[in-house]
Amino acid sequence: MRWLHKLFAKPQPEFAVRLWLTGEGKFADLADRVQLDSHSGVYPLVVFHFPATGDRLIQTLQDRGVTYRLIEAFRDIEAGGVDRWRRVADVLIFNSDLLPRSANEQDAPAGKGDSLPGVSVHVGEHYPLAHRDRSVLALDRVWPMPMQFTCYAAMDDPLIERFVSPRFRRVLGWLGVTPDECLDDPRLTKAIRRAQQDLETKVINEYPCDSCEQWFRRNLPA
Numbered sequence: 001m002r003w004l005h006k007l008f009a010k011p012q013p014e015f016a017v018r019l020w021l022t023g024e025g026k027f028a029d030l031a032d033r034v035q036l037d038s039h040s041g042v043y044p045l046v047v048f049h050f051p052a053t054g055d056r057l058i059q060t061l062q063d064r065g066v067t068y069r070l071i072e073a074f075r076d077i078e079a080g081g082v083d084r085w086r087r088v089a090d091v092l093i094f095n096s097d098l099l100p101r102s103a104n105e106q107d108a109p110a111g112k113g114d115s116l117p118g119v120s121v122h123v124g125e126h127y128p129l130a131h132r133d134r135s136v137l138a139l140d141r142v143w144p145m146p147m148q149f150t151c152y153a154a155m156d157d158p159l160i161e162r163f164v165s166p167r168f169r170r171v172l173g174w175l176g177v178t179p180d181e182c183l184d185d186p187r188l189t190k191a192i193r194r195a196q197q198d199l200e201t202k203v204i205n206e207y208p209c210d211s212c213e214q215w216f217r218r219n220l221p222a
Helices: 002-008 023-040 051-064 074-078 082-088 130-137 166-174 187-200 212-219
Strands: 016-020 043-048 068-070 091-095 119-123 147-154
Touching (some): 023 043, 023 119, 051 091, 074 091, 119 130
Parallel strands (some): 068 091, 119 147
């Protein structure tokens, strides 16, 4: 009856991608949206893949006066609900490496409670390989509250630089796109996924790194 499950299973969640010309615009946008969530009743979670990105996110939130808690174990998030999280800090921040990667995509999705407060997950970057992005999206399957996922990218991110052609950059210039404008074309998600799939065919033994730049140097030295 697996076909029946597939017929009625809800669609897998996906990231809304917000692309900026520079990392500065990306991090400022993330902080803006975190603050908007805090004032609108939606609880924001902030996720990073590399420690260097986490440091940048923390500094940006500190500059805004946002109270945060850096989580060091997944059980500290899993054990709490949104009301408890609010008592801890305006926002919880954690490395995606804390998330379990054993979620079975064939399992039935968790039911969502419409009466529960919503959670908005803000991810400071895409990981070069798709498995870490999937571990973030898997939260939608194991937590009962309504969830939204947004990933922030910049033209100078090492991953984005791999598939954004010089021609596309010239087109943005011709269109007059400025550093304070955001691109959120849904086609970006497909382009990023294709780039990740291409990288997965080239990386055999993955080495952990502190930054995305270091990841490309160590894992794709050619």
